[in-house]
Each structure stands twice: as structure tokens, then as C-alpha cells.
Amino acid sequence: MALALYRKYRPASFAEVVGQEHVTEPLRTALAAGRVNHAYLFSGPRGCGKTSSARILARSLNCVQGPTPDPCGECDSCIALAPEGSGSVDVVELDAASHGGVDDARELRDRAFYAPAQSRYRVFIIDEAHMVTTQGFNALLKIVEEPPEHLVFIFATTEPDKVLPTIRSRTHHYPFRLIPPGPMRALLEKNCANEGVTVEPTVYPLVIRAGGGSARDTQSIMDQLLAGAGPEGVTYERAVALLGVTDVALIDDMVDGLAAGDGAAVFGTVDRLVEAGHDPRRFAADLLDRFRDLVLLRSVPDAAQRGLVASPQSELDRMAAQAERIGAATLSRYAEILHTGLTEMRGATAPRLLLELLCARMLLPAASDSEAALLQRLERLERRVTLSGGEPGGAGGAAPPAGFARPGAAGGAAAAGPAAAPEAAGSAAGSAAPARDRPTYRRPSQRAAADAEQPAPPADAEQGPSAAARGAPAESAAPPAPGRESAPARPAGEAAGPEPWPAEAGAAQGAAGVSGPPAEGAQAPGGIDATRLRQVWPELLREVGQRSKPAYTLLSNATVQAVEGNTLVLAMPTAGLARQLGQESRTEVIRAALQALLLGEDWVIRCVHADTTGPGAATAPTAAVRPRPVPARSSQQRSAEPPQRREPPPRPAAPVDDVPPPPEPPEPDEPPPPDEDPGAPPGPSAQAGAEPEGTPAVPPREAAIRLLTTQLGARPVDGG
Numbered sequence: 009m010a011l012a013l014y015r016k017y018r019p020a021s022f023a024e025v026v027g028q029e030h031v032t033e034p035l036r037t038a039l040a041a042g043r044v045n046h047a048y049l050f051s052g053p054r055g056c057g058k059t060s061s062a063r064i065l066a067r068s069l070n071c072v073q074g075p076t077p078d079p080c081g082e083c084d085s086c087i088a089l090a091p092e093g094s095g096s097v098d099v100v101e102l103d104a105a106s107h108g109g110v111d112d113a114r115e116l117r118d119r120a121f122y123a124p125a126q127s128r129y130r131v132f133i134i135d136e137a138h139m140v141t142t143q144g145f146n147a148l149l150k151i152v153e154e155p156p157e158h159l160v161f162i163f164a165t166t167e168p169d170k171v172l173p174t175i176r177s178r179t180h181h182y183p184f185r186l187i188p189p190g191p192m193r194a195l196l197e198k199n200c201a202n203e204g205v206t207v208e209p210t211v212y213p214l215v216i217r218a219g220g221g222s223a224r225d226t227q228s229i230m231d232q233l234l235a236g237a238g239p240e241g242v243t244y245e246r247a248v249a250l251l252g253v254t255d256v257a258l259i260d261d262m263v264d265g266l267a268a269g270d271g272a273a274v275f276g277t278v279d280r281l282v283e284a285g286h287d288p289r290r291f292a293a294d295l296l297d298r299f300r301d302l303v304l305l306r307s308v309p310d311a312a313q314r315g316l317v318a319s320p321q322s323e324l325d326r327m328a329a330q331a332e333r334i335g336a337a338t339l340s341r342y343a344e345i346l347h348t349g350l351t352e353m354r355g356a357t358a359p360r361l362l363l364e365l366l367c368a369r370m371l372l373p374a375a376s377d378s379e380a381a382l383l384q385r386l387e388r389l390e391r392r393v394t395l396s397g398g399e400p401g402g403a404g405g406a407a408p409p410a411g412f413a414r415p416g417a418a419g420g421a422a423a424a425g426p427a428a429a430p431e432a433a434g435s436a437a438g439s440a441a442p443a444r445d446r447p448t449y450r451r452p453s454q455r456a457a458a459d460a461e462q463p464a465p466p467a468d469a470e471q472g473p474s475a476a477a478r479g480a481p482a483e484s485a486a487p488p489a490p491g492r493e494s495a496p497a498r499p500a501g502e503a504a505g506p507e508p509w510p511a512e513a514g515a516a517q518g519a520a521g522v523s524g525p526p527a528e529g530a531q532a533p534g535g536i537d538a539t540r541l542r543q544v545w546p547e548l549l550r551e552v553g554q555r556s557k558p559a560y561t562l563l564s565n566a567t568v569q570a571v572e573g574n575t576l577v578l579a580m581p582t583a584g585l586a587r588q589l590g591q592e593s594r595t596e597v598i599r600a601a602l603q604a605l606l607l608g609e610d611w612v613i614r615c616v617h618a619d620t621t622g623p624g625a626a627t628a629p630t631a632a633v634r635p636r637p638v639p640a641r642s643s644q645q646r647s648a649e650p651p652q653r654r655e656p657p658p659r660p661a662a663p664v665d666d667v668p669p670p671p672e673p674p675e676p677d678e679p680p681p682p683d684e685d686p687g688a689p690p691g692p693s694a695q696a697g698a699e700p701e702g703t704p705a706v707p708p709r710e711a712a713i714r715l716l717t718t719q720l721g722a723r724p725v726d727g728g
Contacts, residue, residue, distance in 0.1 A: 013234075014227040017199050018060055018091040021078055025057050025064070026195050026223065027187035032061070035182070036077035039068050044075055045180045047152055047161040049137075051168035052184025055224030058164040059101075061184075062133045063089060065162060066099045070127040085127055098127040104139040113144035117151050120159050129160050137163035138170035145172035152178055186221030189213075189318045195223065196230055205234050206241030213318050214247050217297070254286055254294040260326060262295060263302070266342065266370055267333040268604035274367050278360065288359040289350065292366065296346040298327070303339045306331040337386070338373075345369050538571045544605065551601040559594040569616065576602070576611055579618035590615035 019025045022032040031050075038044065048065070050058040067090075069075050072083035079086045088096045102116065116132065124130040134140070140148075152161055152175055163179065165171060187195075193212050200207050215233065219226025229251070233242045236250060248255060258281055265273030281291055301319065304311040305327055311317045312324050319327065331339075349366040353359050541548075545568065553560035562585060569579040576598075580586035588594070595613040602611045706714070716722035 010235075012228065013199055013203075013231040014055075014224045015091070017202075017227070019057070019064065020067075020081065020091055022061070022064055022068075023078065025061060027191045028057055028061070028184055031182045031184060035061075035065065039075045039077045042075060044069065044160070046155045046159065047179040048163070049168065049171065049176060049179040049181045050162065050164045050184060051181065052166065053186050053222060054166055055222030055226075056184045056186060057223060058184050059133070059135055060091075062162040062164055063091075063099075063101075066129075066131040066133065066160075069129045069131065069160065070096070070098065074128065096127060098124040098129070099131045099133070101133040101135065103135050105136045108136075108140040108144055110141060110143035110147050113140065113147035117147060120151055121156060123156075124158055128158075130158050131160045131162065133162045133164065135164045137165040138167040140171075142172060145175050149174055187223050187226075188221070188315070189216050190315055192216050192219070192221070192223065192226055193318075196226065199227065200230070200234070203234060205237055207233075208242060208244050208247075210244045210320050211242050211247045213320070214244075214251055214253055216318065218251055218253070252287065252290055254281070254291045255284075256323060258284075258286075258291070259295060259298050260330075262367075263298060263330050263334075266367075267330060269371060270604070271371055274371060275364060278364055278367060282360050288363040289353045292346050292350055292353065292363060296343060296350070299339050299343045299346065301327055302331045302334065303336065303343070306334075306336050306339065341373070342370050536571065538568050541571060541576070542568050548598075548601055548605055551605055552597055555601060556594065556597045559589070559597040562589040562594065563598065566615070567618070569618070574611055576613055578613065578615045580615055581618055583617040586615040586617050 022036050025032050048062075050062060052058055064079075067079045067086055068077060070085040070089070071079040072085065073080050081087070081090070085096060087093055089099060100116075100119075102112075120130070120132065122130070149172075151159075155161070161179070163171065163175070168176065168181065168183075193216060196212055196215065197207075211233070215226060215229050218229050233247055233250060236246065238246075247253070258277055261277045261280075262274060265271075265277060278288075281288065301311075301317045304316050305324075308314065308316060309328075312319070317324065317327075334342075345366055349362060353362045356362050549560060549563060552563055562580075563578075565585060566578040566580050566589060569577040571577070578586075578589065580589060590613075595615070598613050599611050713724065717724070
């Protein structure tokens, strides 16, 4: 019959004791100095070397060269007290679990007074000393307090608090500890090498974790694996099957599903776990160990180098990526739920149901009003804000440039309601300072209104169809060439002000509340626009690469074209690549990656050819709804001498704007411009509005209204 590993490789000297240097070194020093006490108390967890150290101490005391820290191993006493020795009559070992009564203590007391037969000391080793009754300790109290010179007591216990205080106070107490993973692995590798059996490196962490720091338990588990090893040695698969440890792949799938909030993946993992015959409670315990490792990796990035986490390097890389995706508060809440669930699953008749309920609690932090659930929800929001680069409501985008306000901006702000008035006022105040440094020009009507200092009445909230169709892309266009046809005239209720420069038209248009077709900057419901999505593009590629390599290869050639609501438009260099990436299987991978990255937003993926969906194409429909130029355009261009770029404003009779304002009703009682030259040839508008000879003179107001209605298609406002 083969000898068990923990007996075969039991230490024979203090130098061979593993992981208890804090005990062995003081004992060696005391033995070398000859300071031997009459009673010792060795305490600590089971299997950590208490009884073995007591036997080594007895061997060191009775060695022919002793007391010595290093027994010779050759004398009769050393041979008799060796791990495989027959024992000595002068060294008595008692198990207090079965001999802890008062009668046993009295018998031991009577035998203790006899001198040793052949050794220097008579040693009594009392194992499981906490099992001695109070009456038994009282019977031993006098002899422990004042023993003969040849008598030494060694008490070994796992619960020193249960030892009678009067006994404990008369001993030298040495607390033993659990053995760390590093020394334990070195011990196992040494024993396996002596046995001549090959063991895969990934097996050692499983055995060490199953042993729990006890040298005896760990060596017993390794002995079991060595007994069932085949010609190839101890493999990882065989160790997982024999030890009942959960497969690492199931743990990874569960953690990834919880990190992505994917309920299908989480409950699918539970189903595969049960179908494989694993114990749900053991799986919960292994998952709790994984969360412990993730908490350490997130708090201490070099936890593996410090020995806090013992796992293979490939598994450490996966765990590091998982720790980055899950916040510390979320991990802590998961661990608390599992710890509570393990207690509930003890003796349960439906462990699978309880495990699924635990998974549901972890997936739904909003279902609990605890502080941990609130912290998990806050971490989700913070991650979302970090990925979007701004406020959760989409305020993280760049602020529009100040200093430009369209002539109709005030009217648009008034139409938006009282709530929009402070924002419009702030925008106008912010644009005042930059506007001083730029050349501005005024219409004749604006100059007259400024001289009269008349307050403008509120503009009508109804906008013309051409203004609504113009949109933001049209406003961001470059200034038109001199002689460009002007838009409908300014309404009568519009406040007069300097004409802005077109470079800032887009910002002012957005501030005025003018809506346009969705452009590249349109934001998704969660506040993610195209700019923010480009910032997290590397993370998206990495997430897609983990799910599908073909989709990753195609997506690497794509660019973010626009974000329209919850639709992501991806541009590809060729139409063929766009069709390949637009296949349902690949768009589903991208959508799942976006949901995992942006915390569950429902996205729609659309792939297009880059040459046909550029920014110019997006603005083409907007340009098509602009007012058509009137036939007088050619004569107007011919009459523009010199061009507008070299001369102040155009002719007062028909002012021309660089940027067409939205259609507005005419201004009331506009006085004639003071700088009009009577001898100059009439402009195009004047020619168009001229009356045949012989007709009575028409007042300027009626002439202006007639010109606007006949040539520009304007219509009078009721009550104007």
C-alpha cells in the first residue's frame, strides 16, 4: 500500500517546515541558546504543521547532540522520532478528543512524575487540547505550573480560546498560519518531481485553491490526482473533472454576460452549467472567487505580481479586461449577492432556481433600493457619460461659435416661448463683443429703424415653408457671389440689427430653434453623436473583434458618416464592401457591440458607399428647396457696377443680402434712403415696379408692397 504524500514528505526538522518561518525561527534560536520552556502552545488551522512541529521539537530536545535546532538524524532518539520511525517511550502523544476527561488527566499526571527511560526529556504532546474538559485542565494545572525538570508539555489546538486561561498563561504560545500559495506551489512541485509524475502548470492553482492553505489537505488532493493520472500525467481537464471545479469558460461567459447586461447570455450559461452536471452552489462559490480576483485586479493593477491573484497569464489577461468593464461598486454588489445566495442555497431543493434568481438580482440593480444597487446604477451612468464625452443629455458637444445672429433669430426665439428667451438673450450678448471686430453693413430699413429707436413688436411664430426647409446645412455654406438674388424681405415686426457674417450662421440658426434635416451632428437619444462615437471607435473595433473577425476586418475600413437618431451610418470606400458589411449577421455583431459599449442603446446600422453619401450629398436636398431665382437675376448682375465686394451696400431700392434671411412680412412706413441718387439708373427692382406713364404717383409703401407681392411672392400679414 502506497504511503500518503503528507506522511511520506512530512518534515523531519524545522528547516523543512514550509510557510511557518515566524514560528520555526524563534524556536531554533531558543534551542540554540538552551532556553527551553516547560510548556508550549501551538495553535492554528488544521493541517498547517502544529503536530509535526511538536514532534520535531521533541526530537530536537532528545537528540544526543541536543538540545539543538538541527537534529543529527543518526542517534537512537532521532531515528525513533523520525517521520517513519517507531516512536519513543519517553514521548507520549495523546488525542484529547477521546482522552479529555478528568480521569485521563489524572492518569497523565501520575505518569508525568516518572523520569525518562532513555532520553533527556519526557515530552507529552496533547493534540486537540481545546477538547480537554475544565475539570481535566484543573487536574493538570498544578503539574503544568511547576513540572519536574525532565518534563515538557506541548499543547496543539485549532481553537486556543477554548483552552483554560490558567493553562494558556503558563505556556509559550506560537500561532501557526495557513501557507501562502507561493510556498505551497513550490512544495507541490518538489513532491511531484520526486514522484516522477508530470503535472500541467494550470493544475497547481486548482489544487492550491481547493486545499485552502492547508499543507495536509493540499497534498491529499494532489495525491488523489497523481493516483488517477494517465501516461500523459495530470492534465487540466482531468483535474477539473475530479475536483468538481467549474470550467473557466463558463465563469468567463457569466462575467461577460453580466458586464454587457445580456440576460440571454447569463441564463444560457446557467442552462449549460446544469446540463453539464455541475453543482450550482459550487458554481456560485467559484464565481464569487472570480469577483474577488476582479476586485483585487481593479484596485491593485499589479495584484498578480504581488501574489494576490494566482492564475495563469492567459486567464489574467482576460480577467484584467473584465475588471476594466465592470466598476468596483458593481463587483462589490455582485459579491454581496452571491455571498448571501450561497447561504440561501445551502440545503435547497431547487438550487438552479436560486442561482437564476441571483443572476436576475445582479442584472437588475434598479429592482433594489440598497446603497450598493444605487452605486451600480451611478457607475453605469458615469461610464455612459465617459463614452459620450459630455453630459448625459447630449450637452457634451462643442458649443456653437458666438458672434453671429441671423436677422430672424429674434423672431424665432420669441416663437419658441418664454423658456427660450433667456437662452436667446445670452446668445445675443455673447455675440456682441466679437461682432465689433468684423465689418458689418445695414439695410436702409435697418438704418431708419435704428435712427427712430422704435422697439420691434413680437414676430409671428408661423414661419414660411422656405425657412423651415432651408435647414442647418444651407446656412453653413460659403457667402454667395456678388449679385446673388436676395431672399424675401424682412418682416415688419423684426428687430433691426447688423447683418451677421455667414460663418456663424449654423450656430445662430440652432439657437433660434430652426429645424433642418438630420446631419452628422444629430445625436442619438442617449446623447451619442458622430463626434463622440468616433472617440470611442477603437473600443468599438476591439469589441467587434472579440465577437467576429470578418466583421472586424470590414469595420476597420469603415468611417462614421453620421448618427441620425438611433441609426448609425457607416461609410465604406466601395459599394461592394458596403454590401458585405451591411449583411444582417455582421450588422447584428456591430449592434451587439454598440449595446455592450454604450450600455444597452438600441442601434440600427446602415452601410453606404462613401462617394454617394458625403456631406455634399446630404445638403443637396436642402439646396433644392431654396426659392428659385427670379428672371431679373441676369439684369441685376449686369447692373451691379462695381461688384458688392468692393462697394458698400447695394442700391436702396432693392437691397441684396449676402445671406438670404427667412421670409418675413414687410416693414411699416419705411422712409426713403437719404443717400439715394436720383440721377442714377434705376435698379432691377425699380424697373420691375415702374408704372406706365400717365398713371398717378403711388405712395412708397404701396409700391414696396406691390413689388414684394408681384416679384418675390410675399403675402401681407393680417393686421399689418
